[in-house]
Amino acid sequence: MNIPNSELPRVIIIGGGFAGISVAKKLFDKKVQLVMLDKRNYHTFQPLLYQVSTSGLEPDSIAYPLRKILNKSNNSFFRLAEVDQINADQKEVKTNIGTLSYDYLIIATGSKTNFFGNENVEKNAVWMKSVPQALNLRSLILENFEQATITDNVEKRKALLNFVIAGAGPTGVELSGALAELKNHIISKDYKDLNKEEIQVHLLEGEDLVLPPMSKKSSANAQRFLEGLGVHVHTSTFVEDYKNNIVTTNTGKQFNTETFIWSAGVTGAPVKGLQAKAIVEKANRYEVNAFNQIKGYTDVFAIGDIALMQNEDYPKGHPMVAQPAIQQGEHLAKNLLRLLNNEEMKPFSYYDKGTMATIGRNKAVVDLGKLKFGGFFAWFIWMFVHLWFLVGFRNRIVTFFNWVYSYVNYDRAARLIVRPFKHKKVEMSDTD
Amino acid sequence: MNIPNSELPRVIIIGGGFAGISVAKKLFDKKVQLVMLDKRNYHTFQPLLYQVSTSGLEPDSIAYPLRKILNKSNNSFFRLAEVDQINADQKEVKTNIGTLSYDYLIIATGSKTNFFGNENVEKNAVWMKSVPQALNLRSLILENFEQATITDNVEKRKALLNFVIAGAGPTGVELSGALAELKNHIISKDYKDLNKEEIQVHLLEGEDLVLPPMSKKSSANAQRFLEGLGVHVHTSTFVEDYKNNIVTTNTGKQFNTETFIWSAGVTGAPVKGLQAKAIVEKANRYEVNAFNQIKGYTDVFAIGDIALMQNEDYPKGHPMVAQPAIQQGEHLAKNLLRLLNNEEMKPFSYYDKGTMATIGRNKAVVDLGKLKFGGFFAWFIWMFVHLWFLVGFRNRIVTFFNWVYSYVNYDRAARLIVRPFKHKKVEMSDTD
The missing domain is CATH 3.50.50.100 (FAD/NAD(P)-binding domain)
Structure with a gap:
């Protein structure tokens, strides 16, 4: 994958959504080598996607190239890649563009649409x-x-x-x-x-x-x-x-x-490879402790929608929206730096800024x-x-x-049919 | 096609490029019923397409909904349609959304890429x-x-x-x-x-x-x-x-x-149905007289790239660029109005504004x-x-x-891969 060898511990982040970006930003130019993997080359500001659907905004208003974000740091690398599997035993991530080893792995793959098993829908x-x-x-x-x-x-x-x-x-x-x-x-x-x-x-x-x-x-x-x-x-x-x-x-x-x-509805979008007990079946999210460590692992973390952190205030985990993702990302960055300094990690607590x-x-x-x-x-x-x-x-x-x-x-910006849909049998697949 | 019947003569324009738009604009609210057909719902400002390719501009900066243009007039209609064939005998245009009769037909279908027969290219x-x-x-x-x-x-x-x-x-x-x-x-x-x-x-x-x-x-x-x-x-x-x-x-x-x-290179993009002699074979463009009437017809016109008007100054026709298209469109609109007033049409002459x-x-x-x-x-x-x-x-x-x-x-706007191309086998087809 052409990531240079480094003395620094390597942190791989899977996913450039709110969670992935927020943990990355706080690790810029710290004593880690950052590698972010995403199947798209841009971050999507999901709360405004409905504006793109209804011709209010163009994609470039709500999407931003991940390279442009990661460029702000010298020790950070972006790779356009789809992750096939995690081999936690070898501390490796297998992708469509090769395999890469990690010291710490952060899974921030977010969620996908939940059809609750309704195939016709x-x-x-x-x-x-x-x-x-x-x-x-x-x-x-x-x-x-x-x-x-x-x-x-x-x-x-x-x-x-x-x-x-x-x-x-x-x-x-x-x-x-x-x-x-x-x-x-x-x-x-x-x-x-x-x-x-x-x-x-x-x-x-x-x-x-x-x-x-x-x-x-x-x-x-x-x-x-x-x-x-x-x-x-x-x-x-x-x-x-x-x-x-x-x-x-x-x-x-x-x-x-x-x-x-x-x-x-949405449901978690986990990656193949971790042991079964790491995933809470009904939610399809990784069970994490207060440090966002996935159950059964100390060097594999999950943040954002894909993480299910249960506590008294949030017995079913945090809401699957931007704020918990951003806060968990920032918190995990600090915890990682503490780990590297042989300090104790601090538990995450969510500050509800409102909805x-x-x-x-x-x-x-x-x-x-x-x-x-x-x-x-x-x-x-x-x-x-x-x-x-x-x-x-x-x-x-x-x-x-x-x-x-x-x-x-009282007008909307662009009503261009740039992806003729109806008669072209375009798949709604998530990777499209 | 749900175009209301009207006392006014119906003018069908095929194509919403520079030529089609310029003739339409000059006919707004005149004594004709205008119908524009295009297979896309927007006009493309082709001279800046290269900016879209190189991530300099987003599509909505160089494309504009045709409906928004035609809306400025009460007697104008836009239909998203692909033209299959012209039946000049019946004065009809056959499209994928139905057949429509015309009093005057203006073909402004422009040009397409010319591979000069090289199939590998x-x-x-x-x-x-x-x-x-x-x-x-x-x-x-x-x-x-x-x-x-x-x-x-x-x-x-x-x-x-x-x-x-x-x-x-x-x-x-x-x-x-x-x-x-x-x-x-x-x-x-x-x-x-x-x-x-x-x-x-x-x-x-x-x-x-x-x-x-x-x-x-x-x-x-x-x-x-x-x-x-x-x-x-x-x-x-x-x-x-x-x-x-x-x-x-x-x-x-x-x-x-x-x-x-x-x-x-480019070559004309004619429509099926007119008699063979109307098309100059090598150029793939309609041969038109100084009034943009297609050879053999008095009520079927061609303007812009698709029209080949040969004269002393331009023995091989006008260059296939925006200016002749715009000027021919405006001139034809005036000629049509003259026709409707039983006045004589005036021959087109191209004013080269420079390149x-x-x-x-x-x-x-x-x-x-x-x-x-x-x-x-x-x-x-x-x-x-x-x-x-x-x-x-x-x-x-x-x-x-x-x-x-x-x-x-020194930066370019948006480098988003919104239409993953390489591994998706997207066809380069013109209708995509």
Whole structure:
């Protein structure tokens, strides 16, 4: 793999998401040799993927080359590689571009979409965990509008203009809001031959409220904002199947749609090779102790979505979102340096900075400790926080500019079908 | 196709390139019903495609939704469609989304890459006439750098880092310059494990100078600028074959490369259905009279690259570039309106506004009538003209911002592999 030999202990990080980047940054120019492996050459700012899907932002606004990040340090190396297997006995990682030994291994492979075993959903739905998938979804949405324009058959046109989203977590809520905005502000401009009232956005959620992890107040606010935008919210509704363009549910409600977006759950994305007991089966995540060491190992760590750290406050582990990943990464970096100095590691504790979700172009809900608020000011906070966290100067400016423009013009940036999806049989595979 | 019936005569325009857009704009809100058909939903600013390939600009900076353009008029319709055939007898256009009758038909389908019958080149080379192709080329370049990083075999690494471009027209020259800039300013930052001296850019040209259509002075300047950037220019060199990563030429010189970019020629992209004599065989373009009427027809017109209008000044037709396309489009719009008013049409005459090409990040050559100059001022003019012509306010600003940023930082915007190319067997097909 052409990584130079070094006197320094080698730390391999698998995955350049929030967790991988945050541990890497804190190890820059410390007494370790860093190697980051990822199957993509860029970091994806996942919280804004829904903006790419709905033509609000271009990929380069929410993705950033991993090399550019790792370049800031002399002892850091990036390799575009897919990891096949870990051989913990030999302290080696086997990849499609060769095998590399490690002194410490950090697994930060994140999560993947969870279909809960429903094969029809996996085969027929679309979802959005990566930039190419988000571009696929964008193409599908635009191709549906194009096709609806020329479709006389009412049933068929309904199916093309029905957007059904399963799962009212932040992704589902934000996507529904953005689709409603597309309907309200863009369609009558771009697709004047469509009757925009025929466009329907349905959001399905198994629990009895949207944004289940947030406060009751924010859930209620979010639902009100969504309904204000015209989104049909169906709570206590479980999806049973999706085939022949029909979504069936436990309540008997059916939805006729060519665009069924699955955002109803994620599951860990572990790597082959560690002993079976390291993985908590149901969650598909590595069981780690308070130092993020994977059960049964002292030199193999897991951080972020893929790590399941159970304690009193979080009996089911931390939420699979950016904040725990970032904090675990930073904490692990410090612990590694302590290890190298023969000091004792300190246990991780999660500081909940709050959660938020945006609904449409000027509303959001925010839970900040005991403070729970929603509306325009919340949206302003949401925008500020997201801009702030976007990696890299340029992205921040371009994104900001796009948002301001989009806000002033009620218009969305680019509605280009660059990855024709529908008639090309593009696979939704995660590596695409 | 769901185009409403209208009292007004229907004008169908096939193709939303420079020619198609310019004729459409001049017919907005006149007494015609306009229908534009294109297989993509966006206009591509082709002169800047090379910037997408070399990670300088994102697609949305150089592409613009056709619907957004046509929306400016009430009597205009866009349909995403591939034209299968013209039935001139029935005055109908047959497409993949149905058949539509016309009163006047304007063919503005442009050109496609010309391989001059060399099947190996067509099979093994890459080229760049569309946004997806430009993104493929970008991915290929970046994937080659990644692969070179991990390749010990010197010969193999050479092939990965040799970039060979056939054809020193504006595209070949601009692409070579941009690749040389990538080498000089980016590689040592992003790929510090690569020895940048191993990267070689070779530009091959059959004629004895680069930019053959320009003045001798500009050709000489361009060659000097290219060589100043480290590009190896091989004039009087014809490509004979490309297989097993080897480019062979008439001079005996061989090039070992995994990236052979073909920009050595274009040929018309006519539509099926018109009588054979309408097409000039060698050029693959429609023979048109001074009113852009296709030979043998009075109600079927061709404009832009696909039109071959021969006269004393241009015995082989106009150059296949943006200016004649734009001017013919505008002129035809006026002629159509004259026709509808029972006035006589006026013959087209081309006003040569000059030609220019840019080399790298701060040099260009410009032929402006008798004025021929090159260097930084020429680059400034080049940038100004290109920004000016970019369709749409937003694109102009974003592009300008990217250029300024790129200029100040010696850095390029986004080096994302969003369309993994090499190991995915993506076809270079034009419809991709």
